[in-house]
Amino acid sequence: MRKASVDFAAQLWPWDGLGINYVEASQTRNYRADPQDYGGFSLLGERDRQSILDMIFGDDGLKPGVAKMFLDPFHQEEPGPGYSTDPNRLDPAAYDHATTTHWMRYFIREGLSRTRARGNDLRVITTLYGPPAWMTKQRIVRGRDLSPEYRYELAKYMIAWTKYLRDSENIPVNYISLHNEGEDWQRWPEDGSTAGDEHHDYNLYWPPEQVVDFLRLMPGMLDTHGLQDVGITPGETSNWYRFDHYGYADAIARDSVALRHLGLITSHGFYSGRYGRWYGDHRSSGIDLLRAQRPDLHAWVTSTSWSEMDVMFVNEIRNGIYAAKVNAIIPWAAVQTSRWVGGDPNPGTAFRVQEDGTYSVEPGYYYYKQVCRAGQPGMAVATVRSNDPEIGLIAFASDETAHPDAFVLLNISDEAREVDIEVTGSNAGGYELFRTAPGENYVSLPHMAADGYLRYTAPPKSVTTFYAAR
Known part of the structure; x- marks a missing residue:
């Protein structure tokens, strides 16, 4: 039977919610020549944009509880005249936070307004997609290695963006995530001489030692700049297998200061059961290691595939919850165009925007609605x-x-x-x-x-x- x-x-752990992510600049190496908006809201009329927002954040929509915002490499093309390298001094005029983030900020502002109108709120994580070219040893967009002399400048880059979102946009950023799949050293040539294949999105190589360094560094600087309530995460490996086996969990567990400063455990949850270059699973061993010393820690999946936009997509969410033991899951870009160079390796989504200014509601929307509405923040x-x-x-x-x-x-x-x-x-x-x-x-x-x-x-x-x- x-x-x-x-x-x-029989409750297992707290639930923070399922989430949403709008992706704007993600691959373009020259924003002035190619102002990429992967989400495609720039192609739509206002009525269609509002319809999509209602279907996501409205009373009858998905009702996500968490959201992710990227920090791209174009907010500070050069240090600029008069720029101070003092870690305790932040000059807002040195940064342009508006040009490359217009539609992402619009998406989150509108979503936050709808969410609060129904008596709820959004928790927001912002992820460093990649640093400005001048902060890398290669001095190119998507350069592989951070120049050590610019570690404070990169910390200020993340802090300035977070303050802008909170103070100018009234977006309640709760966490800063250090990197986007920065464990994957194979995305560059062995000598790091080029930015790698053009179909890859922004990145920087983040070895475990660098993650630990920034976990030690960032909280004091956040305190100095009035962001005491913003937590730091260890960045986002491609999957939980890599978070564990590439040594990130071990490195944090061995450093008492980094472990104490950790605000949230994060990783992507891209699953591939086929052994090889892209293998990844839903194991919880890295999370378990850190929770053994910090039982209070929550863990979020901050990007995962929509799969074939069918039952297997929801099954991946199920495994993220019960196998990886996470408290929240945010799938990859919920609104997409065809503007991914080389084709998006994770093409599933909720809404598809066409170049002619029309859009379609994809099957992924309805499958996601089954679980997103059910698992609201504060539940268990x-x-x-x-x-x-x-x-x-x-x-x-x-x-x-x-x-x-x-x-x-x-x-x-x-x-x-x-x-x-x-x-x-x-x-x-x-x-x-x-x-x-x-x-x-x-x-x-x-x-x-x-x-x-x-x-x-x-x-x-x-x-x-x-x-x-x-």
């Missing part, structure tokens, strides 16, 4: 079980929030599956159901009464969300 269970009383991850590897579950307990207990059931098989589901730890009088599957986009299903067991037939390749009803 195929059986599954959900126990809302709850215990689930299934004796069928093709039936997966994700459960979020209300945990004294106003959000209802909810669980998500996945059928990754090619056939319909009848499942008996035992639900405990909730006082629900019944469940409201919504489903996405081939041919169905977040459709409402008949109410199911709660009597301890639910018998449900899941269509092939389907994702169904059960919301507790009083």
Whole structure:
């Protein structure tokens, strides 16, 4: 007999939410000649932009709880005349934070307004995509190595951007992440003489020792510049396998100061079960190592694939939660164009913008809606079980929030599956159901009464969300 269970009383860890990411400048080596807007809002009319924002942040939308913003290399093309290298002095006039970030800032401002209008808030992480060319040894955009004499300048670069977002844009940045896939030394030639292939996005090589150095360095500088409440993360390796096996978790665990200063554990969650150059899995060993000394630490996936924009996308989210043991997940760019040089290696998304100024809602939107609305900030991850590897579950307990207990059931098989589901730890009088599957986009299903067991037939390749009803 195929059986599954959900126990809302057996809570595993706090949940910070699922998230959203708008990508603007990401690859262009010369922004003046090629002002890239990968998200494509610049191509749309205001009515279409507002429609997309409503579908993401509105009452009936995805309702994300966390968001990511990139810091590209073009905010300070040169130090500029009169620039002070004093770590304690920050000159806002030395930076241009506006030119390359117009649509990303618009996206987050509008989203934050909608989120707060429904009584919620966004937690924001900003990630260094890459430093200005002059801070690298190669003195080129996407140069491989940071010049050691500019470590304070790079710290100020991140701090200036964060202060701008908080003070000028009223965007509540909570965390600064040190790098974007900076563990991947193979993206440059062995001698580091060029920027590597043009299809790669911005980057800088960040060995574990450099991450530890900045974890020690940054908090004091944040304090000096009035950002005491902003946490530092160790940057974002491509996946949790690399965070562990490339030595990042070990390096932080061995340095008591770096470990004490760590505000949040972060990594991308790109999964590849095929052994080779791009192998990556959802292991939690690096997270476990740090939490053994700092049980308070939360962990976020700050980019992950939309897969084929189907049930397997949600299955990757499931594994990120229950295998990597994370507290939040932000997929890669939720709005995309065809403007990725060489083609985006992760082409799934929620919205596709065309060059003619039209857009489409992709299947990924509806599959993501199944889980994003269910797992709201402040809830808790709850215990689930299934004796069928093709039936997966994700459960979020209300945990004294106003959000209802909810669980998500996945059928990754090619056939319909009848499942008996035992639900405990909730006082629900019944469940409201919504489903996405081939041919169905977040459709409402008949109410199911709660009597301890639910018998449900899941269509092939389907994702169904059960919301507790009083």
